[in-house]
Amino acid sequence: MSRARYTDEELLALSGIQHFCFCRRQWALIHVERQWEENQRTTEGRLVHQRVDNPFFTESRGDVVISRAFPLISYTLGLYGVADVIEYTRSEDGVPLPGREGRWIMRPVEYKRGKPKIDERDEVQLCAQAICLEEMFGVHISRGDFYYNEVRRRVPLLLSAELRDRVCSLSEEMHDLFAKGVTPPADAFRKCNLCSLQNVCVPKLTKKSLSVRRYVRKHVNEACIGDD
Numbered sequence: 001m002s003r004a005r006y007t008d009e010e011l012l013a014l015s016g017i018q019h020f021c022f023c024r025r026q027w028a029l030i031h032v033e034r035q036w037e038e039n040q041r042t043t044e045g046r047l048v049h050q051r052v053d054n055p056f057f058t059e060s061r062g063d064v065v066i067s068r069a070f071p072l073i074s075y076t077l078g079l080y081g082v083a084d085v086i087e088y089t090r091s092e093d094g095v096p097l098p099g100r101e102g103r104w105i106m107r108p109v110e111y112k113r114g115k116p117k118i119d120e121r122d123e124v125q126l127c128a129q130a131i132c133l134e135e136m137f138g139v140h141i142s143r144g145d146f147y148y149n150e151v152r153r154r155v156p157l158l159l160s161a162e163l164r165d166r167v168c169s170l171s172e173e174m175h176d177l178f179a180k181g182v183t184p185p186a187d188a189f190r191k192c193n194l195c196s197l198q199n200v201c202v203p204k205l206t207k208k209s210l211s212v213r214r215y216v217r218k219h220v221n222e223a224c225i226g227d228d
Helices: 016-022 024-031 040-050 121-137 161-180 190-194 212-227
Strands: 058-061 064-074 079-096 103-112 143-148 153-158
Touching: 016 024, 016 121, 016 161, 024 161, 064 121, 079 121, 103 121, 121 143, 121 153, 121 161
Parallel strands: 103 143
Antiparallel strands: 058 064, 064 079, 079 103, 143 153
16 A cells, blocks of 8 residues: 555645646646636536436446446545546456455546547546555556547556556646646647637747747737838
8 A cells, every 4th residue: 555645635636637737737727726617628528427427326237337426535646536437347356346246356437528639638537546546445457448429439548657657747746836826837839729728828928938028029019010
């Protein structure tokens, strides 16, 4: 069992690690400044999760048991949250399951509205969920699954040592920025157009390569040129 590093008061939302991996500024606007705006993607994502987030619903399919909206916590990562689905498969290598005979292997399943991403933001979220389960139940979880609503199929994820190290590194950075109350400047790039917080963030104004003073000077000069 890993040694606890964080207290209850220091826990951060596990869902934030996906935001943090995508964009540090987006994460800070949501989790430090408590700002949020809906767009089509966030609304569709919320509706997808509503279909699986019933903590009182458990179903059995032969040697598979499914539990929904499962609460998670890790004091080594300092994160808490909810897994969409925990899938238990009967196996002699598993652990006892209350109210069920035999032993069972645990596997987190995360539901997503779209399709697999080109970056690792989904992977770090699912890996963090697995690390929580490992800490809570003293088990080892070698893989998890995504279910992408757009492609209507499962995508397996191997929980490698490299991915686990990445999750630990991101969680440490999240706690550091949260403790400092820091909202990083934007690093404007193509994916900004996909972000529901674009109007709040104003990436062109706050990106690292252009200070506010230079931004204002640039647009004043452009206005003067336009008046000539």
